Amino acid sequence: MSEDILPVKSQGCEGCPAHHAANLLKLGVDMQDWDYVVALAGNPNTGKSTVFNALTGLRQHTGNWPGKTVTRAEGGFEYADDRFKLVDLPGTYSLLSTTLDEEIARDFILFGQPDVTVVVADATRLERNLNLALQVMEITERAVLCLNLMDEAERHKLEVDHRRLARDLGIPVVPTSARYGRGLDELVETIHQVASGQVRPKPRRIQTLPPELEHSVRKLEQEVRMQYPDLPNTRWVALRLLDGDERIREAILRGELGDLSSGDPENRVNRDLAVEVA
Amino acid sequence: METSSNVNPERLLTQARTLRWEVGANIHEQLVEALYTDAARIADRAVVRPDKPSRFDLDRTLDRLVTSRIWGFPIMLLLFTLVFWLTITGANVPSGWLATLLLDTVYPLLKSGAAMIGIPWWLDGLVLDGMYLATAWVVSVMLPPMAIFFPLFTLLEDFGYLPRLAFNLDHIFKRAGGHGKQALSMMMGFGCNAAGVIATRIIDSPRERLIAIITNNFALCNGRWPTQILIATIFLGGLAPAYLAGLVSALSVVAITLLGVLFTFVVSWGLSRTVLKGEASTFSLELPPYRPPRILQTIYTSIIDRTLYVLWRAVVFALPAGAVIWLSANLQVGGVSIAEHVVSFLDPIGILLGLNGVILVAYIVAIPANEIVIPTVLMLTVLTSGLSGVGQGAGVMFELESSASTLAIFQAGGWSLLTAVNLMLFSLIHNPCSTTIYTIYKETGSLKWTTISTFLPVVMGVVVTFFVAQVWRLFGG
Numbered sequence: 001m002s003e004d005i006l007p008v009k010s011q012g013c014e015g016c017p018a019h020h021a022a023n024l025l026k027l028g029v030d031m032q033d034w035d036y037v038v039a040l041a042g043n044p045n046t047g048k049s050t051v052f053n054a055l056t057g058l059r060q061h062t063g064n065w066p067g068k069t070v071t072r073a074e075g076g077f078e079y080a081d082d083r084f085k086l087v088d089l090p091g092t093y094s095l096l097s098t099t100l101d102e103e104i105a106r107d108f109i110l111f112g113q114p115d116v117t118v119v120v121a122d123a124t125r126l127e128r129n130l131n132l133a134l135q136v137m138e139i140t141e142r143a144v145l146c147l148n149l150m151d152e153a154e155r156h157k158l159e160v161d162h163r164r165l166a167r168d169l170g171i172p173v174v175p176t177s178a179r180y181g182r183g184l185d186e187l188v189e190t191i192h193q194v195a196s197g198q199v200r201p202k203p204r205r206i207q208t209l210p211p212e213l214e215h216s217v218r219k220l221e222q223e224v225r226m227q228y229p230d231l232p233n234t235r236w237v238a239l240r241l242l243d244g245d246e247r248i249r250e251a252i253l254r255g256e257l258g259d260l261s262s263g264d265p266e267n268r269v270n271r272d273l274a275v276e277v278a
Numbered sequence: 279m280e281t282s283s284n285v286n287p288e289r290l291l292t293q294a295r296t297l298r299w300e301v302g303a304n305i306h307e308q309l310v311e312a313l314y315t316d317a318a319r320i321a322d323r324a325v326v327r328p329d330k331p332s333r334f335d336l337d338r339t340l341d342r343l344v345t346s347r348i349w350g351f352p353i354m355l356l357l358f359t360l361v362f363w364l365t366i367t368g369a370n371v372p373s374g375w376l377a378t379l380l381l382d383t384v385y386p387l388l389k390s391g392a393a394m395i396g397i398p399w400w401l402d403g404l405v406l407d408g409m410y411l412a413t414a415w416v417v418s419v420m421l422p423p424m425a426i427f428f429p430l431f432t433l434l435e436d437f438g439y440l441p442r443l444a445f446n447l448d449h450i451f452k453r454a455g456g457h458g459k460q461a462l463s464m465m466m467g468f469g470c471n472a473a474g475v476i477a478t479r480i481i482d483s484p485r486e487r488l489i490a491i492i493t494n495n496f497a498l499c500n501g502r503w504p505t506q507i508l509i510a511t512i513f514l515g516g517l518a519p520a521y522l523a524g525l526v527s528a529l530s531v532v533a534i535t536l537l538g539v540l541f542t543f544v545v546s547w548g549l550s551r552t553v554l555k556g557e558a559s560t561f562s563l564e565l566p567p568y569r570p571p572r573i574l575q576t577i578y579t580s581i582i583d584r585t586l587y588v589l590w591r592a593v594v595f596a597l598p599a600g601a602v603i604w605l606s607a608n609l610q611v612g613g614v615s616i617a618e619h620v621v622s623f624l625d626p627i628g629i630l631l632g633l634n635g636v637i638l639v640a641y642i643v644a645i646p647a648n649e650i651v652i653p654t655v656l657m658l659t660v661l662t663s664g665l666s667g668v669g670q671g672a673g674v675m676f677e678l679e680s681s682a683s684t685l686a687i688f689q690a691g692g693w694s695l696l697t698a699v700n701l702m703l704f705s706l707i708h709n710p711c712s713t714t715i716y717t718i719y720k721e722t723g724s725l726k727w728t729t730i731s732t733f734l735p736v737v738m739g740v741v742v743t744f745f746v747a748q749v750w751r752l753f754g755g
Contacts, residue, residue, distance in 0.1 A: 149567075
């Protein structure tokens with residue numbers, strides 16, 4: 001990759017609302033030479049690191065065991081004249097913040113506001129993997145499902161209808177076999193489309209809440225939306241508040257949520273997020 | 279922090295609290311259940327399962343076999359023995375080629391080249407007899423076994439065997455008071471202890487993480503496999519008839535490896551009952567699907583990531599070590615070289631431990647990298663035993679075409695089977711290398727735990743080798 005990009009470019013990005021340079025900088029992501037940030041989320045052992053390596057051209061060895069990525073890995077790739085920074089988040093089954101890994105992943109998606117979040121899912125264990133995807137989709141609309149390990153699915157004679165899945169989820173779904181390099185071109189193309197706004201996902205939100213809970217969520221969401229009109233994930237914030245999520249309560253008290261809502265990176269509060277595992 | 283007049287955190291939080299009380303206590307369960315229901319519905323619509331599930335499920339059958347109570351451990355032993363046997367028998371020939379090339383062909387060329395230019399004798403000695411020979415030795419001895427061992431080990435890992443191994447060991451770790459995931463960080467330790475220490479981050483409880491960090495050193499690492507394999511090949515393999523030599527050598531390396539695992543359990547148990555008391559926490563370990571290993575890519579990545587990385591590290595440390603050893607062998611104080619002074623000073627202690635002064639010096643020189651233990655031992659042995667005909671002067675390394683000539687050097691240095699066995703034991707149980715020590719400090723941020731992790735194994739190593747030496751001498755004469 002050439003290093004001849006001039007500062008002129010970053011100036012053009014500052015006004016772009018999709019760009020959250022300031023916050024990402026606080027999360028430890030150097031945004032100087034990048035146009036978009038892409039987060040890679042997924043259950044442990046779905047080939048997330050393989051996808052990461054394939055996209056970034058790194059050829060590090062990836063182990064076949066859960067919990068391999070203990071630190072956040074970063075890399076980059078270029079596509080259609082845009083530079084993408086790829087952030088590999090720790091593998092988690094959920095984002096309900098019971099462990100440090102989940103908190104790191106959740107904080108990054110929520111406060112880092114990556115331009116695209118790719119959820120890498122194991123096609124052979126779709127149900128459990130969708131669990132995480134649905135949670136990611138509650139936080140961000142800009143999600144893409146990378147339906148990985150399609151080779152394994154074929155080996156187990158499973159047929160996964162990715163078009164139907166995309167319709168049901170409301171986000172783009174790209175079948176891949178990262179180990180064999182299959183589907184990665186489509187994945188990059190899709191990431192680019194979502195990042196640049198050509199494709200606007202309309203993610204399905206959780207639908208089967210019990211009526212009383214649903215009622216309370218709606219009521220609280222109204223209040224959230226009134227206070228933070230530009231927040232993309234008001235329903236999720238309401239849900240987390242009802243669930244008693246301390247981190248979200250804190251974010252409200254410290255004004256971080258307001259900053260996410262205001263869309264102006266200059267106004268954001270200084271805050272260190274413990275992103276690197278201590 | 280005035281952003282807009284609408285924002286009223288207190289009102290929002292109060293309303294959230296009120297609604298929380300209205301809904302009841304099990305909001306979290308309701309939410310999780312809704313997520314599961316949604317996920318199940320969507321997945322159900324998207325996935326078409328085969329009409330008749332095939333009667334024979336390879337993955338499940340394999341899992342039943344390798345994690346079975348009866349067959350789990352025998353299969354583990356078999357696999358490890360096979361890996362070491364392939365390494366030992368496969369490495370002999372290419373090691374010989376490399377030695378011939380680097381020591382018999384290139385070395386004399388360099389020497390005559392240096393003589394032609396007429397560089398001073400001390401520079402010639404320092405660079406060629408010290409640095410070049412130490413490095414050439416490291417390359418010819420370490421490259422072939424590593425180039426075979428690492429791809430094989432990586433193939434096992436890629437295939438998905440290691441998590442099954444962790445599954446098998448889990449209940450033992452729990453009984454020892456450690457975390458089941460310690461099995462995984464131990465597996466990483468088999469590659470590199472510094473990496474193993476970092477891998478303990480997957481353990482959430484600080485108590486169990488410390489146990490895993492302190493005991494990680496008992497997993498033989500890259501730098502120590504070559505020592506184990508070489509000593510086992512020369513001394514223990516040599517005891518058996520030729521057709522069994524490879525197998526005997528492999529089995530003795532397996533035995534040392536298992537001893538390391540045993541020490542991991544024993545020390546974890548001891549720590550969790552003394553300084554690191556507490557209950558073992560539970561966790562769920564997902565057994566990943568078996569993946570057909572991609573042989574060519576695995577060989578490529580393991581050679582790039584592991585073999586060349588380790589080799590590079592060894593070379594980087596071998597260069598200055600070669601220079602230091604050559605200098606210490608050629609600088610004299612009171613008519614005797616510095617090296618001889620140090621070796622004869624440490625000899626009594628070494629012999630008490632069933633080792634010798636040379637080995638102890640080598641372990642001090644090799645604190646930055648275990649990889650250079652054997653080269654140092656060989657150089658110093660040649661020097662102090664006054665071998666002639668190998669090399670051309672004090673501290674000069676020599677040609678090693680076969681393990682037989684290496685054996686001759688060891689025997690001239692007064693080595694016995696006890697020395698070999700205790701060297702293998704001491705290689706297993708001694709301080710971690712300086713990189714690992716630094717990593718432990720970075721990970722724990724505690725001088726106390728770093729000190730314990732460093733000195734506990736040394737003390738244990740001294741005790742174990744001392745005990746073995748006494749018993750050996752009592753019964754073996």
